[in-house]
Amino acid sequence: MRKSNPQPTLSEVARLAGVGVGTASRVVNGGVNVSAGTMRKVKSAIQELGYMPNHAARVLKGGRTKTVGLLVPSIADHFFASCAEAADKIARAHDTLLIVAVTRNQCGDEMSSLEVLMRHRPDGLLIVPSDPENKELARFVRNSGIPVVTFDRPLFGSGCSSVLSDNFEAARKATLHLIEHGYKRILCLVSEPELYTIRERVRGYLQAMEEAGLQPLVDTGPEDMALASRSLAAHLKSRRPPDAVFTLKNSSTSAVVQILRQLRIPIPSRLALLGFDDFELAGTLHPSISVVQQPIEDLGRTAAELLFAELEGHPSKKTRREPIVLANRLVLRRSCGCKEVPARKDL
Amino acid sequence: MRKSNPQPTLSEVARLAGVGVGTASRVVNGGVNVSAGTMRKVKSAIQELGYMPNHAARVLKGGRTKTVGLLVPSIADHFFASCAEAADKIARAHDTLLIVAVTRNQCGDEMSSLEVLMRHRPDGLLIVPSDPENKELARFVRNSGIPVVTFDRPLFGSGCSSVLSDNFEAARKATLHLIEHGYKRILCLVSEPELYTIRERVRGYLQAMEEAGLQPLVDTGPEDMALASRSLAAHLKSRRPPDAVFTLKNSSTSAVVQILRQLRIPIPSRLALLGFDDFELAGTLHPSISVVQQPIEDLGRTAAELLFAELEGHPSKKTRREPIVLANRLVLRRSCGCKEVPARKDL
DNA sequence: CTGTTAGCGCATTCAA
DNA sequence: TTGAATGCGCTAACAG
Numbered sequence A, B: 001m002r003k004s005n006p007q008p009t010l011s012e013v014a015r016l017a018g019v020g021v022g023t024a025s026r027v028v029n030g031g032v033n034v035s036a037g038t039m040r041k042v043k044s045a046i047q048e049l050g051y052m053p054n055h056a057a058r059v060l061k062g063g064r065t066k067t068v069g070l071l072v073p074s075i076a077d078h079f080f081a082s083c084a085e086a087a088d089k090i091a092r093a094h095d096t097l098l099i100v101a102v103t104r105n106q107c108g109d110e111m112s113s114l115e116v117l118m119r120h121r122p123d124g125l126l127i128v129p130s131d132p133e134n135k136e137l138a139r140f141v142r143n144s145g146i147p148v149v150t151f152d153r154p155l156f157g158s159g160c161s162s163v164l165s166d167n168f169e170a171a172r173k174a175t176l177h178l179i180e181h182g183y184k185r186i187l188c189l190v191s192e193p194e195l196y197t198i199r200e201r202v203r204g205y206l207q208a209m210e211e212a213g214l215q216p217l218v219d220t221g222p223e224d225m226a227l228a229s230r231s232l233a234a235h236l237k238s239r240r241p242p243d244a245v246f247t248l249k250n251s252s253t254s255a256v257v258q259i260l261r262q263l264r265i266p267i268p269s270r271l272a273l274l275g276f277d278d279f280e281l282a283g284t285l286h287p288s289i290s291v292v293q294q295p296i297e298d299l300g301r302t303a304a305e306l307l308f309a310e311l312e313g314h315p316s317k318k319t320r321r322e323p324i325v326l327a328n329r330l331v332l333r334r335s336c337g338c339k340e341v342p343a344r345k346d347l
Numbered sequence C: 001c002t003g004t005t006a007g008c009g010c011a012t013t014c015a016a
Numbered sequence D: 001t002t003g004a005a006t007g008c009g010c011t012a013a014c015a016g
Helices: A010-017 A021-028 A036-049 A055-061 A078-093 A107-119 A135-143 A167-180 A196-211 A225-237 A250-263 A296-311 A315-319 B010-017 B021-028 B036-049 B055-060 B078-093 B107-119 B135-143 B167-180 B196-211 B225-237 B250-263 B296-311 B315-319
Strands: A067-072 A097-102 A124-127 A148-151 A161-165 A186-189 A217-219 A244-247 A272-276 A290-293 A324-326 A329-331 B067-072 B097-102 B124-127 B148-151 B161-165 B186-189 B217-219 B244-247 B272-276 B290-293 B324-326 B329-331
Touching: A010 A021, A010 A036, A021 A036, A055 B055, A067 A078, A067 A107, A078 A097, A078 A296, A078 B078, A097 A107, A097 B097, A107 A135, A107 B097, A124 A135, A124 A296, A148 A296, A161 A167, A161 A296, A167 A186, A167 A196, A167 A244, A167 A272, A167 A290, A167 A329, A186 A196, A186 A225, A196 A217, A225 A250, A244 A250, A250 A272, A296 A324, B010 B021, B010 B036, B021 B036, B067 B078, B067 B107, B078 B097, B078 B296, B097 B107, B107 B135, B124 B135, B124 B296, B148 B296, B161 B167, B161 B296, B167 B186, B167 B196, B167 B244, B167 B272, B167 B290, B167 B329, B186 B196, B186 B225, B196 B217, B225 B250, B244 B250, B250 B272, B296 B324
Parallel strands: A067 A097, A067 A124, A124 A148, A148 A161, A161 A324, A186 A217, A186 A244, A244 A272, A272 A290, B067 B097, B067 B124, B124 B148, B148 B161, B161 B324, B186 B217, B186 B244, B244 B272, B272 B290
Antiparallel strands: A290 A329, B290 B329
């Protein structure tokens, strides 16, 4: 009550309760082999002192730290924030703390964040690798001695399980859908082309175009709004302008919506639009925007569940080394040219 | 290289380097009073083993933990995610890890998250209190013995500094703006009315209405879309329907946009709209939505800076016990009835 | 059922 | 400039 700075220790609790530290420890850890009376005394001492176990000491003893690390590109990004929340829910259910660190999709930041995380001796790690080919990270993971699960992106040569979504297939199906609408000149607008998920989506697009015998049209330039605007305007003024756009991430999609609005290009009559990754007002805009919807929470949740399964030593899981692949969902609204909104769930 | 599970320790390094642990320790910590040759030997041993200092052991020795805790209602929420990112940036700049835990705005979860955080013996704490009147939390903070800064909401009786935004004043000004447009029956749509920030906004609204001699019209019901839809429809069908709506958080604002779209109520001609808290496509919707824009990153950043200032013992700060209040910004677009968009910055 | 004790990895004495 | 010894708070093993 009156104490302020130095946090109370177990031995203070024990002293106040008039018992040995071992006994106090047993009470703190669930109270097996402790008599009811002792239990009460110790508990009230804990209350009185406001005792909280010192995590560092537990770590030092070498047991479970009840901590897992989460390494994501960004925490402000809706996608990863939602994954993080889903993972956190699972972690809490296992009475463990999720520590988040960010990579900004840069291998350097990734390694340094990882180091900082490792200081806390997490029981396991959840990682969205910046680069699936990163040998250094793969080696680190292999030698870390703790279970690691990657999600959203794989990590080749790491030997750890991963949970992905079918970017390739979803992009292929989405493109195919545009093709079924009769569009021939489908522009694929790419930013951050170095990212694994984006590359997969480009592959899916290319595959679909090839299947249909259409000329692919990939624009890998427009990183910011201004550039995208200029680039899009140029495409539209070209001799053979595109009749549809497939954007590969939701910020690109909103950017295109804004740009087309400014340019007064009607959607979909002049230019159809289909985006990868849903966003909050996609269904409310005029026209509503058709998108590929990712199983965001599922990714985070499944990855976390897998990690805890491995932590609890389910050996069956050990054998599964192929990634778990979750399906994306094509949500058809108006911007692709569809007239009817099939389900109103997303309203 | 070949070792996998148990992380190498300082004494292994020392042994490999053929020196004592004390010497190795000195090398790790900057290498004062170490000969060049010894230095080299130890460093290469560190390299060889992939040694990383055990954070727990250092903590146990009683030094700084280079860790600060962040306690927010949610991590998936854009507002808090952005605050968290801003705070994280500051934390990293101070070489410390930000550990995030969530409260879901519930005092119970808040205390338990706080306990888990405290096990990690953070050097300081950043808190968005669920309830500013929470005596238990205030007492905890007072006795914690570490610097605490709250942001977005105060914590009365805790004696700690806080960084707020001027919810009251911004809501008042926003309402006044609607009043200047000539609207008389301005509906204030409230959800989560128990939250401090929301209450402040309601106060601002009421104050403005009173100043103007108008009858306030507060609806504190609609927690979800379905309810909101019904409630809004009822208001519009009533004998004296509102001519403007002031929504107090951005999810309400988008909800209203969607509902009015479905109801085919034109904005702003039949019903004007002004929302608290900006959102990504607010400027792109038709009509674009006028909003109060909060200094989101500033809140997180300033709070973190204040915390580190206190950690570094700047005593000048100690004396400032009144909260730092950051200004919100009224961004006028079309939905309130404004014809011109004053600045195109937010496009 | 309970008390005592060793030792986790490290920084920091203190002696050499 | 260096090595050895101490103790941080805790849990697990063991002795009572």
